[in-house]
Amino acid sequence: MAMAFNPLDFSNLARTLAAGSASEAVYRTAVGRLYYSLHLVARDRLALTAKQMKKEGGYHKAVVNRVTKKDVATGGQLDLLRVLRIEADYHLQPSSPQFANWGANYQTADLIATKILPRIQRLK
Amino acid sequence: MVTAQLPASVEERVGFDPDAQLLITVPKPSIGVEEEPLSHEAAARPSEGALTKPTWRVLEPERDTPTGAGADVGEWRAQIGMAVGGIWSAAWPTFRAAEIRPKLLPAPRLVIERQAKALLTSRVREVIQPLVAIAQTQALRSHLHVTSMVVRPFVDPDDDSRELILEIHVSALPAQGLAYWDGLGATLNTYRDTLPAATAAILGDRVSVHVVWPSSDGNGV
Numbered sequence: 001m002a003m004a005f006n007p008l009d010f011s012n013l014a015r016t017l018a019a020g021s022a023s024e025a026v027y028r029t030a031v032g033r034l035y036y037s038l039h040l041v042a043r044d045r046l047a048l049t050a051k052q053m054k055k056e057g058g059y060h061k062a063v064v065n066r067v068t069k070k071d072v073a074t075g076g077q078l079d080l081l082r083v084l085r086i087e088a089d090y091h092l093q094p095s096s097p098q099f100a101n102w103g104a105n106y107q108t109a110d111l112i113a114t115k116i117l118p119r120i121q122r123l124k
Numbered sequence: 125m126v127t128a129q130l131p132a133s134v135e136e137r138v139g140f141d142p143d144a145q146l147l148i149t150v151p152k153p154s155i156g157v158e159e160e161p162l163s164h165e166a167a168a169r170p171s172e173g174a175l176t177k178p179t180w181r182v183l184e185p186e187r188d189t190p191t192g193a194g195a196d197v198g199e200w201r202a203q204i205g206m207a208v209g210g211i212w213s214a215a216w217p218t219f220r221a222a223e224i225r226p227k228l229l230p231a232p233r234l235v236i237e238r239q240a241k242a243l244l245t246s247r248v249r250e251v252i253q254p255l256v257a258i259a260q261t262q263a264l265r266s267h268l269h270v271t272s273m274v275v276r277p278f279v280d281p282d283d284d285s286r287e288l289i290l291e292i293h294v295s296a297l298p299a300q301g302l303a304y305w306d307g308l309g310a311t312l313n314t315y316r317d318t319l320p321a322a323t324a325a326i327l328g329d330r331v332s333v334h335v336v337w338p339s340s341d342g343n344g345v
Contacts (some may be wrong), residue, residue, distance in 0.1 A: 024345050057329070058283025068328030072316065073309020077302075079332045083278055083289070090281055098291075104339035111298055 007040035011113060018106055027102035028088035034113045035085035038078055038120055042067055045123040067123065074119045077112045084109050232260065232270040232293075239277045243288050243330070251319075251326045252290055255333060258315060259292045262308040269295040278332070287329075293336045301337035308335070 014033035017026050042063050043053075056062035060082055068075025087099050094100045234256065236244070244252075256273055263270045274291040292308075294301055312333065316324045327333075 022345055027345060057285050058280065060280060061283045061285045061287075064332075065328050068332070071309060072312040072327065072333065073306045075328055076309065076333045076335075077305065079289075080334050082280070083334075086278075086280055086282075096276065098336055098339065101339055101345070103345045108298070108339065111302065115302060 007037045007044075008117075010034070010037035010040070011117075015110070018110070022103065024102045027106040030106050031081075031088045031102075031109045032085045034109045035081040038081060038113055038117065039063055041117070042078065042120045042123060045120060067120070070123065071119065074116050077116050078120070081109055081112055233272040235272060235274045237274065237276040240275045240288055243277055243286060244275070247323065248288065248326060248330055251323060251331055252288070254315065255290055255312070255327075255331070258311055259290075259308055259333070262311055263292075263294060263304065266300075266304045266307055268300065268304050271295050288331045289334050290331060291334050291336050296337050298337055301335050305335040308333070 010033040014030035014037070017033070018030045020026065039060065046063065046066050048062060048066065050059070053059045053062035056065060064075055064079045064082055067078050084099070084105055087095060087105070088102075091099075099105055252275065259273065260270055270292055272293045274289075274293065276289050276291065277286060278289050279286050294304060296304065312327070316327055319327075
């Protein structure tokens with residue numbers, strides 16, 4: 001059986017990308033990889049099944065909700081990463097002025113991901 | 125110590141932003157904190173008769189825009205019922221648990237984006253109103269300035285889900301903003317434990333709380 005993929009490799013990839021060429025596409029991609037890194041770690045720690053997540057609002061919302069129920073701040077911070085990921089992947093124009101600068105968006109995502117990763121790894 | 129009599133209702137100044145936003149400013153005092161040990165909680169709490177039931181509504185420009193001579197285009201006065209007393213009442217258990225003594229202080233601007241209106245049910249408002257007061261209180265404890273609060277909708281096209289985000293905009297460095305967010309989260313964890321299960325579930329399920337600080341320039345991308 002193949003070894004399971006380590007979601008933290010997504011974080012490493014994000015930081016490698018962001019340390020290279022500074023383009024909006026790079027930052028958008030890096031933000032998305034940071035989010036998925038945290039999302040997958042949280043999902044595994046919470047042992048959520050696809051059926052449960054679907055029942056609880058969807059694959060992304062369910063994970064954020066479960067984390068929020070344990071800690072409002074960590075859940076909110078993961079939710080901001082989720083919002084930034086949606087912004088990165090779907091919005092060609094910023095949905096809000098605060099998301100207009102992708103260098104800043106990446107910095108925010110990196111700061112939050114670094115901060116909440118240990119908390120998410122301790123989720124029970 | 126209560127430093128002023130709570131008004132029975134709050135008359136607020138309301139402005140209409142043509143860029144599809146409803147701007148609500150509250151020039152009259154709201155709730156802040158005074159960090160002193162609580163020794164006379166009962167005396168500090170306003171009487172029930174002084175509390176006003178909160179009755180929010182999002183303004184309809186067509187209905188609420190002033191007409192006639194003297195009307196100030198884009199700005200008018202109206203009775204909205206985000207009454208200070210109602211917030212105080214709802215948030216009181218949290219203040220008491222955290223040994224916070226409320227007093228009257230200026231409130232930040234609250235912006236409700238027009239698209240958020242459909243998701244602002246009465247039950248959601250009941251959750252958001254205390255959050256506004258608690259966020260302001262926590263900011264004062266953290267010595268941060270809340271520049272504005274924004275209620276905006278968020279749609280996740282992958283999950284096909286819709287929710288509201290209460291954005292608390294603070295004037296702070298990123299590390300300070302995150303520390304404030306953590307402190308606010310701890311207070312909200314405590315507050316949520318005092319709520320009925322169905323109401324508590326709204327926090328997270330239908331309303332998320334985000335803290336926003338001024339972004340650095342990044343590299344301009």
